[in-house]
Amino acid sequence: MKLAEALIARADYQKRIEQLKKRIHMNLKIQEGDEPSEDPNEMLSELAEIRQELTSLIKKINRTNCEIRFDDERTLADALTERDQLVDQRSLLSKVVDEASQQVGRYSQSEIRIVSTVNVKAIQKQVDHLSKAYREMDTKIQGMNWNIDLLD
Missing domain, CATH: 1.10.287 (Helix Hairpins)
Structure with a gap:
């Protein structure tokens, strides 16, 4: 199998x-x-x-x-752990981008202005980088899964 x-x-x-x-x-x-x-x-x-x-x-x-070796440095279990961490980090940063990007409307000049405390553009680049790293790692893992025989 x-x-x-x-x-x-x-x-x-x-x-x-x-x-x-x-x-x-x-x-x-x-x-x-x-x-x-x-x-x-x-x-x-x-x-x-x-x-x-x-x-x-x-x-x-x-x-x-x-x-099973994923590469010269890691086992497949190591790669799975790293992939899970990529997903968690990407999810967190994606939520940060969503929250920081929301516009708060002001009805008059006298109302308090709300501004973002983070650089949304830079964090979005991190999200994109993590997404790419996840896709590449997941693709390799999925490919390996169909070529590896289950050990008893």
Whole structure:
């Protein structure tokens, strides 16, 4: 199995777990004399099995990410961490640009003038640079995921 396939399977397991949780919750209590539409005990057993499979898969994914080299200096796990940090930093700076760019209307010359405390243009350049770095790193990671075999 390729790493990308394992990541897709992980997402599928996570969705199935969330769906099962909702279905279990909906069938925990019924009116006396009625039958639940699904047996919560069966779903709890299925949930336990899926969690066990998911745990095993996540361990293999983590092991693979820690063993495979992204480049000469970093493992794939290192690159994933750096990519996540790029997203977080870009998100923060993007919010700063949005907030600092908002115009506050004045109705008369006597009203207080609101000005930005940051250089929006410079921060926007940082956002653009982070976006490009993220895209380049993510593209390489995604490409690698389809070429790397999942380690046991």
